[in-house]
Amino acid sequence: MTGKNGARREQLQTAIMGRPAGPGCGPARSFRGRRRDLNRGVLAGWSRALAGNVQLLLGVPLVRPAMVCLLTVSAASAQNVSITDYVVPVSRAHNLRIDALSFNYVTEDTKTVVLNGNVTVVYRKFYESLPYAYSVDATGQGSIRKNIISEEIERDALTHLKTNLKKYHRNEGSLFYSLGTDSDLDSGYDRPSVEMTLGFGHGRFIDATALRKAGRIEEFFLEEGIIGEHFSKETMIELAQIIDREREYKEQHGDRYENYWFEDMLAEIRRSRRVLGEEIGFGLVRIQEVLTQEQISKRFYGWDITTGVQFQVLNPYENTDLPPPGLLINFRYSHPISWSTQINTDLHYDTPFSESFGTDYNLRWKTDFIYEVTNRIRFTTLKTIRAQKRDDREAEIISNIVFALSFYIENKFNMTLSESFRVARGERSRQSFNVGLSYRIF
Numbered sequence: 001m002t003g004k005n006g007a008r009r010e011q012l013q014t015a016i017m018g019r020p021a022g023p024g025c026g027p028a029r030s031f032r033g034r035r036r037d038l039n040r041g042v043l044a045g046w047s048r049a050l051a052g053n054v055q056l057l058l059g060v061p062l063v064r065p066a067m068v069c070l071l072t073v074s075a076a077s078a079q080n081v082s083i084t085d086y087v088v089p090v091s092r093a094h095n096l097r098i099d100a101l102s103f104n105y106v107t108e109d110t111k112t113v114v115l116n117g118n119v120t121v122v123y124r125k126f127y128e129s130l131p132y133a134y135s136v137d138a139t140g141q142g143s144i145r146k147n148i149i150s151e152e153i154e155r156d157a158l159t160h161l162k163t164n165l166k167k168y169h170r171n172e173g174s175l176f177y178s179l180g181t182d183s184d185l186d187s188g189y190d191r192p193s194v195e196m197t198l199g200f201g202h203g204r205f206i207d208a209t210a211l212r213k214a215g216r217i218e219e220f221f222l223e224e225g226i227i228g229e230h231f232s233k234e235t236m237i238e239l240a241q242i243i244d245r246e247r248e249y250k251e252q253h254g255d256r257y258e259n260y261w262f263e264d265m266l267a268e269i270r271r272s273r274r275v276l277g278e279e280i281g282f283g284l285v286r287i288q289e290v291l292t293q294e295q296i297s298k299r300f301y302g303w304d305i306t307t308g309v310q311f312q313v314l315n316p317y318e319n320t321d322l323p324p325p326g327l328l329i330n331f332r333y334s335h336p337i338s339w340s341t342q343i344n345t346d347l348h349y350d351t352p353f354s355e356s357f358g359t360d361y362n363l364r365w366k367t368d369f370i371y372e373v374t375n376r377i378r379f380t381t382l383k384t385i386r387a388q389k390r391d392d393r394e395a396e397i398i399s400n401i402v403f404a405l406s407f408y409i410e411n412k413f414n415m416t417l418s419e420s421f422r423v424a425r426g427e428r429s430r431q432s433f434n435v436g437l438s439y440r441i442f
Contacts, residue, residue, distance in 0.1 A: 079215065079218070079230050079236075079339070080230050080231065080232055080233045080236065081211070081215075081231075081232075081233040081236040081237065083208045083211055083212060083215075083299055083301060083336040083339065084206075084208070084301050084335075084336070085211070085233060085236075085237060086206065086208040086210070086211040086237060086240055087206065090127075090128070090129040092126065092127040092128070092247065094123075094124065094125035094126075095122075095123070095124045095125075095440065096121075096122070096123045096440075096441040097121070097122055097412075097438060097439060097440040097441055098119065098120070098121055098438065098439045098441070099120045099121070099122045099436070099438050101118070101119050101120075101436070101437055101439075102116075102117065102118050102119075102436065103116070103117040103118075104116045104117070112146060113148075114146065115144065115145060115146040115153070116143075116144070116145045116146075117143065117144045117145070118141070118142070118143045119141070119142050119143075120139065120140070120141045121139070121140045121141075122138070122139050123136070123137075123138040123139075124136070124137050124138070128166075128205075128207075130168055130171045131167055131168040131170075131171055132165070132166065132167055132168075133165070133166040133168075133176075134163070134164065134165045134166070135163065135164045136161075136162075136163050137161070137162040137163075138159070138160070138161045138162075139159070139160045140157070140158070140159045140160075141157070141158045141159075142155075142156070142157045142158075143155070143156045143157075144156075155187065156187050156188075157185075157186075157187045158184070158185070158186050158187070159184070159185045160182075160183070160184050161181075161182075161183045161184075162180070162181070162182050162183075163180065163181045164178060164179070164180040165178065165179045165180070166178045174202050174203055174204050174304075175200070175201075175202050176200065176201055176202070177199075177200050178197070178198075178199050178200065178201060178306055178308065179196075179197070179198060180196070180197040180199075181194065181195070181196050181197075182194075182195045182196075182197070183195070183314075184316070186316070189316035189317065190316060190317050190318045191314060191315075191316060191318070192314060192316065193312070193314060193315065193316035194312070194313040194314040195310060195311070195312050195313065196310070196311060196312075196313050197308050197309065197310045197311075197328055198308050198309050199306050199307055199308015199309065199328065200306070200307065200308065201304055201305055201306035201307065201308075202304065202305055203302060203303045203304025203305055203332075204302050204304065205300055205301070205302040205303075205304060205332075205334065206300065206301050206302050207298065207299070207300060208240075208299045208300070208301060208336070209296065209297075209298050209299045210240040210241070210243040210244035211236065211237070211240040211299070212296055212299045212336075212339065213240070213243050213290055213291060213296055214236050214239045214240040214243060215236070215339050216290045216294065216296065216375070217239070217286060217287055217290050218230060218231055218236065220283075220286040220289075220290065221269075221283055221286065224282070224283070224286065225276065226275060226276065226277070226280060226281070226283045226286075227269075227272075227274040227275055227276060228274060228276050229274060230274075231269075231272050231274055232272065235268060235269070235271070235272040235274075238268050239265060239268050239269065242261070242264050242265050242268060243265070243291065245261075246261060249261040262284060262287060262288070265287060266280055266283075266284065266287075269283070294375050294376075294408070295375070295376070295378065295406075295408040295414060296372070296375075297342060297370050297372060297378060298342070299336050299342060300334035300336075300342070300344065301334055301335050301336055302333075302334060303331070303332060303333040303334070304331075304332055305329070305330070305331045305332075306328075306329070306330045306331075307327070307328065307329045307330075308327075308328050309325050309326070309327065309328070309353075310325065310326050310327070310328040310350055311324075311325035311326070312325075323352065324352045324353055324354045325352070325353055326350045326351055326352040326353055327350060327351055327353065327357075328348075328349070328350045329348075329349045329350070330346070330347070330348050330349075331346070331347045332344075332345070332346045332347075333345050340371060340372045340373075341369070341370065341371050341372070342369070342370040343367070343368070343369050343370075344367070344368050345365070345366065345367040345368075346364075346365070346366045346367075347364075347365050348362070348363070348364040348365075349361065349362070349363050349364075350362050356391070359389065360389055360390055360391065361387075361388075361389050362386075362387075362388050362389075363385075363386070363387040363388075364384070364385070364386045364387075365384070365385045365386075366382065366383070366384050367382075367383045368380060368381065368382040368383070369381045375408070376407060376408040377405065377406070377407055377408070378405070378406040378408075379403075379404070379405055379406075380402075380403075380404045380405075380406065381401065381402065381403050381404070382400075382401070382402045382404075383399075383400075383401045384398075384399070384400045384401070385397070385398075385399050385400075386398045386399075386400075394425075396424070396425065397424070397425050398422065398423070398424040398425075399422070399423045399424070400420065400421070400422045400423075401420065401421050402418055402419070402420040402421075403418065403419050403420075404416050404417065404418035404419075405417045405418075406438075412439055412440040412441075413437065413438070413439055414437070414438040414439075414440075415435070415436070415437055415438075416434075416435070416436045416437075416438060417433075417434070417435055418433070418434045418435075418436070419431070419432075419433050419434075420432050420433075420434070
């Protein structure tokens with residue numbers, strides 16, 4: 001609930017250009033029953049929420065032509081399944097990567113005149129099944145620089161850890177209870193800052209990335225003439241569920257699990273009766289390319305709203321009183337507009353339980369849009385608006401927008417070019433351009 005903590009977290013999130021895994025990413029229910037419950041709550045407000053986000057993005061000149069292009073491509077591809085058709089009983093993932101690494105060292109004769117270095121490491125893990133779900137989102141950033149005035153070497157480090165645990169009230173419902181922690185450790189703090197939230201909410205998120213991968217395999221097979229028409233919905237969903245069970249194959253078959261994993265996928269493709277020849281042949285190479293080499297962005301759909309009590313457990317500075325607990329409301333929404341696009345939004349609001357209830361507050365709204373231009377190029381835009389109101393002062397409003405192009409280089413390497421703009425009331429606007437390399441460890 002502190003302004004400094006929120007600003008530092010926002011710097012980290014802007015630097016890594018990624019969406020947090022969030023507390024929930026997949027249900028554990030039957031396909032038919034899960035779709036019915038999800039659609040009841042989502043379809044009524046889907047058009048209004050989506051229209052608001054798209055209108056925001058279309059106000060950016062660089063996004064408008066991209067939207068026209070992707071909608072044209074989407075209309076030309078008539079597949080038998082939608083990403084929102086996908087449901088899995090268990091969803092899990094973990095990811096560790098070095099997301100930003102830079103170093104600049106300049107000398108004149110024997111004197112060091114410039115020394116700057118930065119590194120950002122990101123770890124994310126989530127698991128969701130009924131009735132429990134949890135997520136871990138950790139980010140660490142370190143920097144080293146030489147002060148040009150004092151000529152001393154200065155070091156700075158910041159870590160951010162966010163955890164969330166959910167317990168669903170019933171296996172067939174979307175009501176849940178939640179416990180969350182949010183902690184920061186800055187090199188300038190006396191000790192870690194720890195906040196905790198107890199609350200309840202409604203809604204679910206589905207991780208449908210496996211179905212997107214199945215769609216890429218289908219696209220390859222059509223282009224190569226291995227199949228003559230799109231797979232049926234049932235085949236696509238079954239193929240995606242086999243892709244999603246990679247962890248299960250690893251546990252059962254060890255180092256040779258890919259032999260069994262790929263064979264089950266090929267068997268499902270043969271059962272589809274869409275294969276033109278007697279054998280799939282080099283289609284196996286295409287499957288391996290999609291699953292082990294291509295960079296495919298996460299695909300989520302769904303929504304949830306959480307409300308609860310937020311309070312600070314540990315103050316980062318000694319001999320400082322803890323702030324009063326407050327009311328927290330958080331709304332998240334995700335939807336894949338097409339096979340190549342994804343839009344996510346996150347709205348956060350908190351206000352203290354004190355005489356300043358409703359007049360002092362923190363408001364944060366993030367919207368990101370992802371467009372996979374090709375299987376090697378991804379365009380991302382992230383819009384963040386943060387408003388902070390304290391005492392009788394005018395609200396401090398900061399707006400930040402980032403455009404980024406990510407290029408898949410080889411294996412686990414990616415290069416990202418990003419341009420960001422920051423506007424704050426009473427301050428000069430700020431623009432910056434960044435080039436970075438990303439390496440995914442696992």
